[in-house]
Amino acid sequence: MDRPDATGERFLLAAAVVALAHALPSLYWAFGGTLGTDSLGSWAPAWRADSPVLVGAVLVGVFVAKALGGVVPVLATRGRLPRPRVWRALSWAGAAVLVLYGAANVVVGGLALLGVVEGPTDPAARAALAGHVLLWDPLFLVWGLLLAAGLARTRRTGRDRARPVLHGT
Structure with missing residues (x-):
């Protein structure tokens, strides 16, 4: 096998899109956007009002970390980064964290929204919890599942590791 599994690469690309x-x-929020901040919790706008430069810098850092978390596995699998095995190992760890974090928050948050376990009673806090349960945490879960599937499908055997990865052949 001269190149990683094409389906695996598609999973990695889908994970990068997510x-x-x-x-x-x-x-968007780093540069002052406010649409959707109610899905984060009332603490977010309050923190931005108190420390706009710090919050902007933190949000740019969050953007960069998430973007790299999507792009690095693709680049490592294609042999475009030094020490691709290290990057793939870190990507596996990231996939595990994303799946566990996303699934746990969807389940626990969903139970709280349904009233099975005690959840927030404040309407703003309930809206934020709903945003997490219905949007942000499922995105973490899907990202992690796609990443794990892509990494599994592009795993190279010991014999294959000795050969360079050739693209377009």
């Missing part, structure tokens, strides 16, 4: 979709709101 990562960027998750990252772009952070960049």
Whole structure:
């Protein structure tokens, strides 16, 4: 096998798209956008009002981290980064965190919204929880599942590792 599994690469590209979709709101909010901040919680606008430069810098950092989390696995699998095995190992760890974090928050938050476990009673806090349960946390989960599937499908055997990855052949 001279190149990684094409389906695996498609999974990695889909994971990168989800990562960027998750990252772009952070960049939008970093530059003053407010649409959707109610899905974060009332603390977010309050923190921005108190420390706009710090919050902007943090949000740019969040954007960069999420974007890299989407792009690095693709680049590592294609052999475009030094020490691709290290980057793939870090990507596996990231996939595990994304799946566990996303799934746990969807389940626990969903139970709270349904009243099965105690959740927030404040309407703003409930709206933020709904935003997490219905949007942000499922995106983490989907990102992690796509990333894990892509990494699994593009895993190279010991014999294959000795050969360079050739693209377009």
